[in-house]
Amino acid sequence: MTGETGTEAMKGAGPAQLEVRGVTKAFPGCLANDDISFRIEPGEIHALLGENGAGKSTLVKIIYGVLQADEGELIWEGKPVTIHSPHDAREMGIGLVFQHFSLFETMTVLENIALAMNDVRDMDALRKQVEEVEKTYGLPLDPDRHVYTLSVGERQRIEIVRCLLQNPKLLILDEPTSVLTPQEVEKLFETLRRLADEGCAILYISHKLHEVKALCQKATVLRGGKVVGGCDPREETAKSMAEMMIGQKLTAPDRGEARKFGDVRLAVSDLSLASDEQFGTDLKGINLEVRGGEIMGVAGVAGNGQNELFRALAGETEQEAAPDSIKIDGKSVAHFGPRRRRRLGATFVPEERNGHGAVPDMSLSENGFLTAFRRMALSAKGLIREVPTKSFADNIIKTFDVRTTGSGAEAGSLSGGNLQKFIVGREILQDPGVLVISQPTWGVDAGAASAIHQALLDLAAKGTAVLVISQDLDEIFAICDSVVVMAEGKMSKPRPMADVSIEEIGLLMGGLHDLEGNATPANDMEVEGGRVGQA
Amino acid sequence: MEWIVPFILTVITASTPLLLAATGELVTEKSGVLNLGVEGMMLVGAIAGFAVTASSGSATLGILAAVVAGTLMSLIFAFLTLTLMANQVATGLALTIFGVGFSALVGSGFVGFAIEPLPGLSIPGISAIPIVGPILFGQDFLVYLSIAAVIGVGWFLAKSRAGLVLKAVGDSHHSAHAIGYSVIKIRYLATMFGGAMAGLGGAYLSLSYTPMWAENMTAGRGWIALALVVFATWRPGRLVAGAYMFGLISVMQLHAQGAGIHVPSQFMSMLPYLATVIVLVIISSDRAKIRLNAPACIGQAFRAAQ
Numbered sequence: 001m002t003g004e005t006g007t008e009a010m011k012g013a014g015p016a017q018l019e020v021r022g023v024t025k026a027f028p029g030c031l032a033n034d035d036i037s038f039r040i041e042p043g044e045i046h047a048l049l050g051e052n053g054a055g056k057s058t059l060v061k062i063i064y065g066v067l068q069a070d071e072g073e074l075i076w077e078g079k080p081v082t083i084h085s086p087h088d089a090r091e092m093g094i095g096l097v098f099q100h101f102s103l104f105e106t107m108t109v110l111e112n113i114a115l116a117m118n119d120v121r122d123m124d125a126l127r128k129q130v131e132e133v134e135k136t137y138g139l140p141l142d143p144d145r146h147v148y149t150l151s152v153g154e155r156q157r158i159e160i161v162r163c164l165l166q167n168p169k170l171l172i173l174d175e176p177t178s179v180l181t182p183q184e185v186e187k188l189f190e191t192l193r194r195l196a197d198e199g200c201a202i203l204y205i206s207h208k209l210h211e212v213k214a215l216c217q218k219a220t221v222l223r224g225g226k227v228v229g230g231c232d233p234r235e236e237t238a239k240s241m242a243e244m245m246i247g248q249k250l251t252a253p254d255r256g257e258a259r260k261f262g263d264v265r266l267a268v269s270d271l272s273l274a275s276d277e278q279f280g281t282d283l284k285g286i287n288l289e290v291r292g293g294e295i296m297g298v299a300g301v302a303g304n305g306q307n308e309l310f311r312a313l314a315g316e317t318e319q320e321a322a323p324d325s326i327k328i329d330g331k332s333v334a335h336f337g338p339r340r341r342r343r344l345g346a347t348f349v350p351e352e353r354n355g356h357g358a359v360p361d362m363s364l365s366e367n368g369f370l371t372a373f374r375r376m377a378l379s380a381k382g383l384i385r386e387v388p389t390k391s392f393a394d395n396i397i398k399t400f401d402v403r404t405t406g407s408g409a410e411a412g413s414l415s416g417g418n419l420q421k422f423i424v425g426r427e428i429l430q431d432p433g434v435l436v437i438s439q440p441t442w443g444v445d446a447g448a449a450s451a452i453h454q455a456l457l458d459l460a461a462k463g464t465a466v467l468v469i470s471q472d473l474d475e476i477f478a479i480c481d482s483v484v485v486m487a488e489g490k491m492s493k494p495r496p497m498a499d500v501s502i503e504e505i506g507l508l509m510g511g512l513h514d515l516e517g518n519a520t521p522a523n524d525m526e527v528e529g530g531r532v533g534q535a
Numbered sequence: 536m537e538w539i540v541p542f543i544l545t546v547i548t549a550s551t552p553l554l555l556a557a558t559g560e561l562v563t564e565k566s567g568v569l570n571l572g573v574e575g576m577m578l579v580g581a582i583a584g585f586a587v588t589a590s591s592g593s594a595t596l597g598i599l600a601a602v603v604a605g606t607l608m609s610l611i612f613a614f615l616t617l618t619l620m621a622n623q624v625a626t627g628l629a630l631t632i633f634g635v636g637f638s639a640l641v642g643s644g645f646v647g648f649a650i651e652p653l654p655g656l657s658i659p660g661i662s663a664i665p666i667v668g669p670i671l672f673g674q675d676f677l678v679y680l681s682i683a684a685v686i687g688v689g690w691f692l693a694k695s696r697a698g699l700v701l702k703a704v705g706d707s708h709h710s711a712h713a714i715g716y717s718v719i720k721i722r723y724l725a726t727m728f729g730g731a732m733a734g735l736g737g738a739y740l741s742l743s744y745t746p747m748w749a750e751n752m753t754a755g756r757g758w759i760a761l762a763l764v765v766f767a768t769w770r771p772g773r774l775v776a777g778a779y780m781f782g783l784i785s786v787m788q789l790h791a792q793g794a795g796i797h798v799p800s801q802f803m804s805m806l807p808y809l810a811t812v813i814v815l816v817i818i819s820s821d822r823a824k825i826r827l828n829a830p831a832c833i834g835q836a837f838r839a840a841q
Contacts, residue, residue, distance in 0.1 A: 066713070086715030102710035104703050106827050114696070115703050116714050146827075 015078030017042045017201040023072035032058040034225040045202045047212040050222035051445030064096045065089040090118050095163025099174040101155050103147050110143040116162045133164050137191050153184045172203045182506035209238035246447045253453040262292030265465035266434045267327040281305040281489040290465040297476035298469040300486035306469050310438045314348040315341045345433035357423045360412030365393035367411050368426050375430045400425035417444040428459050438469040453479050548744050550782030552736040554681045556760035559732025566725035567705035567832035571627025573733050574757025575634020580605040580734030582638040585741040585748045589648050605734020606727050613726040617719050620836040645748045652746040677739045689771035705830030708837040718837050762811050769828040
């Protein structure tokens with residue numbers, strides 16, 4: 001099932017596919033890679049683990065020729081090499097599937113593939129090759145479709161086909177599964193295992209440790225730019241690997257006593273809304289009710305209407321819907337803008353931190369003021385009250401352990417995880433009655449993620465209704481009391497977390513709404529791991 | 536019907552400078568660069584072409600000088616916006632203002648000079664055929680070049696690999712960079728092509744349209760060329776239609792005045808610009824069409840992420 005047999009046989013038989021020796025790379029003010037060494041054998045699926053900022057992306061960019069190492073060397077099939085550019089890397093047989101896809105939306109699948117090929121071929125020959133690879137590896141794609149019409153899973157397929165066409169000897173995947181349904185993940189793993197069996201080395205980067213455990217035979221753990229250890233993921237638990245990554249004990253979120261739910265605080269009834277984005281998803285008849293003390297998760301693959309739902313709830317879209325289609329604490333608010341909704345005790349945390357959740361060029365205390373000035377009484381007679389504004393920001397920084405130089409630091413200077421902690425903290429400390437939060441821990445490392453999860457649980461325990469929009473099923477299983485699934489702008493009925501399985505959610509994410517209510521997973525859709533908790 | 540041949544000939548002369556400049560700007564914009572300095576680059580091209588032709592007596596040298604001058608102007612723009620990452624809109628406006636002033640300064644000594652206009656094509660027998668002869672076979676070199684350039688650019692963007700790469704850079708510079716294309720280099724080349732073509736458009740004005748130099752002689756044609764690119768939704772074929780439609784309207788207003796139609800002449804001179812505004816509004820209402828052809832990264836500075 002895995003490429004084990006191939007791997008064991010090849011070990012020791014020849015040189016490593018790639019050996020990284022003492023690679024060091026410094027940027028102004030930070031040592032991104034500090035003397036990193038490890039090796040990948042042909043046919044091996046090797047995980048690269050580490051928190052955000054541990055140096056994984058820098059290392060990948062060095063291997064793929066985007067960046068050059070300051071010191072150290074790369075040994076490819078036993079010979080030292082210098083990789084000047086991605087072109088060189090592809091020439092040698094290194095393929096990379098990017099985390100944020102490197103695709104061109106208005107071009108066709110075939111054009112996108114042609115752009116990433118080194119040698120100029122004629123399009124008809126390329127088309128034949130693409131079709132061949134699609135057939136061999138079971139990756140169906142219509143070469144003439146425009147990328148913007150494709151789902152995220154299909155887009156990833158383009159990236160993979162693009163790599164496979166070059167007959168790679170080393171395939172690097174950077175966070176490949178964060179946008180896929182569990183079923184799509186399983187299909188991806190099949191393809192990867194097959195490639196490994198054929199002798200291709202695979203370097204797999206992921207935050208999802210149970211996936212690493214299911215797929216990889218070796219792991220190298222980075223922390224602060226250094227290699228801090230290696231392990232065989234098959235013999236570790238997700239928790240032990242997470243602790244290796246953060247270098248301290250990981251505490252599972254404490255769900256506290258079984259909470260009692262109060263009255264409905266956020267109600268959406270029959271909300272239909274055309275998307276304001278060119279290639280967006282229209283909302284179709286959304287119904288949901290979140291009670292005080294309840295954390296409800298909204299699962300779904302990105303692009304199925306979650307952004308539209310968030311904007312409708314936050315009041316960012318001009319509403320044509322009936323005023324009572326959205327209610328906060330019983331008051332009809334669908335015709336209100338964001339500020340009037342905030343006045344009623346609702347707060348919102350959008351997915352995009354820089355530019356949407358915070359103004360990058362403004363200081364943290366100014367950013368704190370922007371959403372909290374009314375509830376925290378930070379302004380008087382039209383002027384900013386400097387002292388309380390600063391102490392509010394200081395309070396967020398202290399309570400949520402935001403690593404920064406102080407409340408005067410520009411929001412844009414913080415790392416993603418730290419800024420997210422600040423924004424989440426800003427909204428939570430306002431003691432909201434309703435909190436709508438989108439992708440609370442997207443790209444946030446394990447330590448910060450568990451702090452944010454705990455804060456959300458504590459907030460709910462105080463009687464707030466919390467709606468968490470997330471693509472991360474582990475997160476939903478770890479903190480939510482109930483779950484709804486969005487697919488193609490429609491929403492499934494809410495289900496208590498206790499009696500729903502990860503397979504059912506996966507099927508709902510795929511848009512199989514007729515399974516609703518009596519969802520039994522189809523036999524051919526086996527999902528490994530089943531229900532997986534955070535730790 | 537005697538008027539028809541001269542009428543068509545004037546439409547062609549009115550359209551050619553627009554088509555030349557707009558073709559260049561289309562390529563520049565397809566790479567994701569918005570150069571609002573077309574008017575300035577045309578003016579500098581016009582004076583360079585005129586000055587060199589008048590001093591050397593060679594129109595060929597004049598045309599070359601216009602190309603070089605337009606390219607140099609675009610290099611100033613490219614250095615500021617691509618290398619130093621200055622704001623493209625502000626830099627483009629500054630380039631136009633600079634071009635207006637600089638061309639006037641250089642041209643002050645050439646006001647009142649007269650030169651021979653560019654010679655038209657003359658094929659014995661064929662160019663003398665009534666109607667078809669003068670229209671199709673009696674034009675000067677730059678008219679044929681403007682048509683050849685549009686066809687060439689159309690083929691380049693639709694069929695060639697380099698054209699695909701150019702569009703890719705304009706569509707998502709981060710993706711293009713990640714795959715390993717040199718975004719800045721490609722944008723430099725596209726911007727330089729835009730400058731060269733704007734220089735040619737200017738040279739056509741001062742060497743053929745009115746073979747003389749007058750301060751600010753482009754009279755807003757650079758801005759029309761910019762509008763034409765949007766009008767054409769970044770498609771070369773429509774650029775020809777747009778440029779000739781605009782040329783037709785501007786010639787019609789002259790003829791209408793000549794025919795003594797009693798409409799205020801100010802209103803008539805307003806017509807071409809009014810038509811442009813109306814067409815732009817109609818086109819902008821179809822967002823899907825714009826989105827599919829418009830370069831998504833237009834006007835954005837590119838900074839390679841670490």
